[in-house]
Amino acid sequence: MxxxxxxxxxxxxxxxxxxxxxxxxxxxxxxxxxxxxxxxxxxxxxxxxxxxxxxxxxxxxxxxxxxxxxxFPPPTVRRRRCRECGRPFAPPRHNTLYCSTCAAERAKRSKRAWAKKNRADV
Known part of the structure; x- marks a missing residue:
């Protein structure tokens, strides 16, 4: 302390x-x-x-x-709405915009788009 x-x-x-x-x-x-x-x-x-x-x-x-x-008052949990699905969630960091489910889906889509673009270039 x-x-x-x-x-x-x-x-x-x-x-x-x-x-x-x-x-x-x-x-x-x-x-x-x-x-x-x-x-x-x-x-x-x-x-x-x-x-x-x-x-x-x-x-x-x-x-x-x-x-x-x-x-020692309990810490206040700041809630935010997911930009994808609109459900409220507690962000782990101040710059988190999406809930964990939507963030995983967005990562998959981004990865697919990157792979598709790179396959077309070859």
Missing amino acids: SASEISHMTYQQYRTAQKLVRECCNYDCGNCLLLDNGEEYVCPQSITYSLICKWFLATVLPLDAGLRATL
């Missing part, structure tokens, strides 16, 4: 996350057992408004679906 991807929580989200931090299996009286290397280390998730603990993100945050949904 890069610095630009780190989510910053509002105060209410922070308070909700504080309650969840105590559910973490590595949380021990404000310290993180996972980071403990002989001396006590404060749980980073309990002292910041950012989501920086990978363990918290992977195992604890899914316990509160509402908080997870507000911090």
